[in-house]
Amino acid sequence: MSLLQELVKKGVLDKEKAASLEHEIKTSEKSLEELLLERKLVSESFLFNFKSQYLNIPLRKVFPVEVDLKVLELIPEESARYYHMIPLKKEDGIVEVGIIYPEDLKTQEALKFLARQGNFSYKTVLITFSDYRRIFRKYRSLRKEVARALEELEVETEAEAKVEARPLKSAEVERLAEEAPISKVVAVLLRHAVEGKASDIHAEPVGDRLRVRFRMLGVLHSSIFLPLSYLPAVVARVKILANLRIDEQRIPQDGRFSTVIDGQKIDFRVSTFPTAFGEKVAIRILDPTVGLKSFVDLCFED
Numbered sequence: 001m002s003l004l005q006e007l008v009k010k011g012v013l014d015k016e017k018a019a020s021l022e023h024e025i026k027t028s029e030k031s032l033e034e035l036l037l038e039r040k041l042v043s044e045s046f047l048f049n050f051k052s053q054y055l056n057i058p059l060r061k062v063f064p065v066e067v068d069l070k071v072l073e074l075i076p077e078e079s080a081r082y083y084h085m086i087p088l089k090k091e092d093g094i095v096e097v098g099i100i101y102p103e104d105l106k107t108q109e110a111l112k113f114l115a116r117q118g119n120f121s122y123k124t125v126l127i128t129f130s131d132y133r134r135i136f137r138k139y140r141s142l143r144k145e146v147a148r149a150l151e152e153l154e155v156e157t158e159a160e161a162k163v164e165a166r167p168l169k170s171a172e173v174e175r176l177a178e179e180a181p182i183s184k185v186v187a188v189l190l191r192h193a194v195e196g197k198a199s200d201i202h203a204e205p206v207g208d209r210l211r212v213r214f215r216m217l218g219v220l221h222s223s224i225f226l227p228l229s230y231l232p233a234v235v236a237r238v239k240i241l242a243n244l245r246i247d248e249q250r251i252p253q254d255g256r257f258s259t260v261i262d263g264q265k266i267d268f269r270v271s272t273f274p275t276a277f278g279e280k281v282a283i284r285i286l287d288p289t290v291g292l293k294s295f296v297d298l299c300f301e302d
Helices: 003-009 015-028 032-038 044-055 077-083 105-118 129-139 142-163 170-178 180-195 228-241
Strands: 085-091 094-099 121-126 200-206 209-216 219-227 253-261 264-275 278-286
Touching (some): 003 044, 015 032, 032 044, 077 085, 085 121, 180 219, 180 278
Antiparallel strands (some): 085 094, 200 209, 200 278
């Protein structure tokens, strides 16, 4: 019995709608799941919980935490896009692979082939379209984007900071903060935090490194570590955006700024705080379009 037949059997769809969907699947090359959601016949949550029970495969709710890039590299981006599958984590030597269509034979064969090529064992779980799309964006990884920007920054600062073997002066830090590479680093951090549904960004000196953490669902997750030498420029760039004093590093400061990310205006509230190792920065992310939700939005009935 197909998923479509099971939906009819359980009274989720009537036979007329099922026949219409079956015809459209053949003519449009879209999947049943895509059509059901496009027509808003069921919610994504209901559909994938139903499918999980039908296939007897666990539905994995992927929380917005960092996906290890080494695990992500086990399945090439093109394969992940074509087969709608993505590696989520690796525990005890077994890779958990999230798949939208685990029942598809071609997808199963492709995964077996990739596992042989990559020499890894795996188990499969069901994931929703939303989680798949969010995790897929990790291929455009935070580390890779920041690394490219830092390479540009290293070229620019090598003569000034490394060759002369001296710390950067306040005026030099301000100039670097205004230039493209460090601006790109900060912009990448902001965009990845927004896309990952983080509520806060924390950038702070830890030992000999600059640690950047994203707060997601109340929990702080380390997202990337940068050389500590870039702390002054990163802090200065945030201060410039928030219209704070760059030359004041001994007292806390608060400010705010707004920017457009993926077509949406996002507000950021900024706090800086001096520590023994240098200033740290906390940034609260506020989406003006997401205000108080109605009972309907919260899935309460009248």
